Amino acid sequence: MHIGIIGAGAAGVSLLDALAQKVDQTTAGSVVVVEGAASLWRGRAYQPDLDAVRVNAPPVLMSVRHQDPQHYQRWLGERDGYVDRLLGVPIVPRAVYGEYLQATAETAVCRLRDHGWRVEVIEDWATSALPLRTAGGVTRPVDQVVVSVGGGRPIDHYGLAGSPGFVQDPYPLATTLAGIGTGSQVAVIGSGLTAVDIVAGLVASGHNGPITMLSRRGVLPEVQQRPVQFEFRHLSRETLPSTFSGLVSLLEAELAEYGQKLAPLVQEVLAREDPVERLRRQLDEVDGPHLGRRMLTAAIHRLGAAAWHRLLPGDREFLFTEHFRTINSLASPMVPLNAEIVLRSIDSGQLRLAGGLRSIEAAAGGFRIVGTDVLRADVVVNAVNPPVHAIPGETAALVRSLLASGAVSSPPSGGLSARTGQVHLLGGIAADNSFVTPSLMSVAAAAHAIADRLPA
Ligand SMILES: Cc1cc2nc3c(=O)[nH]c(=O)nc-3n(C[C@H](O)[C@H](O)[C@H](O)COP(=O)(O)OP(=O)(O)OC[C@H]3O[C@@H](n4cnc5c(N)ncnc54)[C@H](O)[C@@H]3O)c2cc1C
Known part of the structure; x- marks a missing residue:
């Protein structure tokens, strides 16, 4: 069997690992992994970045191996530190989690090869799935293809792209925050987890100017509670x-x-x-x-x-x-570590929440912001996440070709639905998801189910 995996973020790694775990029950075939961005095996979320950019879940919820929830915890066992004081568990920098993804993928590739599988990694954007084609003109025949292309980029709601001082896509913060003067007035559009990451990143980088989180409702994410063991007896x-x-x-x-x-x-x-x-x-x-x-x-x-x-x-x-x-x-509640940073910054007067956001315009050397009050900022950082089913821009050609071939359909509720047994959709792009961003736990469960459905 020839399998294509398009997109090598956490979902692609989880699928590759699930295939490698099944080598004893399958006949050796080939796997072609296609990844367009420079962040092979890490995806958008877990690329190298500031230490202040942390994962948002305890280790037991972050294994990419569905049938082994301790898999990540064991890998982490060799590394000390990063314990969230209030949660009592390690909440590591997302870049460290990226190392776990990379190590897991490399181990899976070795295991597949040791069992006679041919594994090829092509670093290019896929433009078609069956056959697998890339923008650079590489073509590979595949029998089954898994599309794990992640979600879209932050949305430019206020048409600020290209304005000096506007950061449209905040990650990696190590790069985007580096250009911001330490005393400048920063406004962050949004007050969800990405906005919290930006505040934590600014504080860790020694920013001492005022920061405002702008949103319509002016609410913050919930604060995560210490994990407690329980079982569901009725909900199934x-x-x-x-x-x-x-x-x-x-x-x-x-x-x-x-x-x-x-x-x-x-x-x-x-x-x-x-x-x-x-x-x-x-x-x-x-x-x-x-x-x-x-x-x-x-x-x-x-x-x-x-x-x-x-x-x-x-x-x-x-x-x-x-x-x-x-x-x-x-x-997706925020980890207490970040909640403490946000609260300290509010209490010190450096951070404020501004609700009722209506408009933001570029204005002489900065931005004019109209909400409940009228504000100005030198820099505006975008933290407006796209809807869960948003299709990444780089994936548009691939999606067009999938729709044109009839292999998938696009239901009105968003995302894509597979219409043939040859195409499998994994992660945010799958219409099966609700409107909640799929967590690693749910992505790993879906990857495991797909690996089980692939013909042996
Ligand atoms: C900033 C952020 C932080 C998160 N933190 C957590 C967390 O701490 N814990 C948790 O449980 N969940 C978290 N999530 C939610 C979820 O677990 C992650 O989004 C997860 O990494 C999704 O993985 P993915 O592989 O589906 O997507 P991605 O990580 O986006 O990977 C998809 C990959 O596909 C590639 N690609 C796209 N189109 C093509 C194409 N046409 N050809 C080739 N390659 C293509 C992209 O370049 C990308 O590398 C977070 C999400 C985000 C956005």
Whole structure:
């Protein structure tokens, strides 16, 4: 069998590793990996960057090997440090996690080759999948292709591209923040995890000028809680209901197993609190005993995509329009380490949150920002993440060719759906996902399932 893997970020590595784990049950074939960017095996998120740019999940949730959740933790065992004081587990720089991805990919390549597989890595952009073609004119015949091309780039909502002082794509921060004067006024568009990364990066780089996080609602991500062991006894793929209220009842039953009530979770989700007071309170409750938020986060990652597709259209619409931000924030809470940096910066007066953002314009030597107040900034850094199903610009030609061949379709809900057994979509591009960015845990589960579906 000839397999193509387009895109060698975490998802591509997970798939390659899953293939290497199965060599004893398969006949040797060939694998061609195509990666267009310079960040082979690391993807967009885990390239070399500042130490302040950290992963956002504990080691047990970051294994790329679905059937071995301790895989990353064992690799990490050889390295000391980076323990998040409040979480009590290592939260490493994303570049260190990139080393894990690279080591895993290289081991997988060796294992496949040792078992007679031919493995080729082509560093170029794929423009077609069946046959596999690249922009540079390389063609390889493949029987099966896995498309793991990641998500899009930050969106330029305010048409600022090309304006001096505007940073459209913040990563790697080591490069983009290096050009910012330490005393300059910086405005960050967004207040989600990317915006938090930027604040942490600026603080770590010795920035002493004012920083403003701009957003429409002026809210911050939730703060992650210390991991606690629990098992789901009611929520499972088989029991997923078609209504939101059915999901809530299952969660209530899970909490009851541990003698806890649903009310504190409902209160937490619906509370209209001052964002800074909420941040302070959640930092105080990192060790809190209530399992509600922890269970909800785990449920979103383990069962979110399946639950989303089981829901009735009206319930999906309700969740998407009413709770988009809350669900995303619960799915990817910020690590306490970063929450402390944000709070310290707010308390010292260096960082402020500005809500009601309406417009940003380039204006003489800087930017004019209109929100609840009118502000100015020397530099504007974009932290507006694209929707989960966004197609990366470099992938447009590939997607056009897949659609033209009829191998995939593009449902109105976004992303792509495979229409033949030869094409497999992995990561954000797959229409199977909900509107939540797939975590490594869910990507690894999907990679494992695809490797199992590939003919032996
Ligand atoms: C900044 C950031 C931080 C994150 N941090 C975490 C975290 O700490 N923990 C967690 O669980 N999840 C995290 N996530 C979510 C998720 O785990 C990551 O996005 C994950 O790395 C996704 O991997 P991927 O391989 O799908 O995408 P990517 O990492 O984007 O990799 C896709 C690769 O495909 C390549 N590609 C695209 N088109 C083509 C083409 N036509 N031809 C050839 N190559 C192509 C790209 O160059 C890229 O290298 C984070 C996401 C982001 C964006």
